[in-house]
Amino acid sequence: MEVLSVSVDSMFVHKMWNDQELCKMVPGGVPFPMLSDAGGHVGSVFGVYDDDAGVETRGRFLIDPDGVIQAYEVLTPPVGRNVAESIRQIQAFQLVRESKGTLATPSGWRPGKPTLKPGVDLVGNVWKEWKTESAFD
Numbered sequence: 001m002e003v004l005s006v007s008v009d010s011m012f013v014h015k016m017w018n019d020q021e022l023c024k025m026v027p028g029g030v031p032f033p034m035l036s037d038a039g040g041h042v043g044s045v046f047g048v049y050d051d052d053a054g055v056e057t058r059g060r061f062l063i064d065p066d067g068v069i070q071a072y073e074v075l076t077p078p079v080g081r082n083v084a085e086s087i088r089q090i091q092a093f094q095l096v097r098e099s100k101g102t103l104a105t106p107s108g109w110r111p112g113k114p115t116l117k118p119g120v121d122l123v124g125n126v127w128k129e130w131k132t133e134s135a136f137d
Helices: 011-025 041-045 084-098 132-136
Strands: 005-006 034-036 058-061 070-076
Touching: 005 132, 058 084, 070 084
Parallel strands: 005 034
Antiparallel strands: 058 070
16 A cells, blocks of 8 residues: 655645644654645646636545555545545455455454355345445444
């Protein structure tokens, strides 16, 4: 798994933000590369760049090793992201990929919790396999 942060801010703004803000919230600062998308080119490809304002909306994109977007989330600036949920989703996608599609993860799945076996027998019977306590505990 590789995590990258991309924004229209310059590398100098990234450094200041990391050194003055993030390091006070995350011990050691950001543990992954922060890349500058000064012209908004990457943001335009992913549909999060506002050309008129010159800013990008906050977006999170989970891209598999084949370059396929498996999940994305775009939030307006006042709403923060949930890093734990992003990590949980990455773990779920990795498990499903490793199983070559023989496993599925129910809502709220976490490593060590029960998985589902996709197939026609599961249709209409998820409730028998997926117990609410496994998703919400």
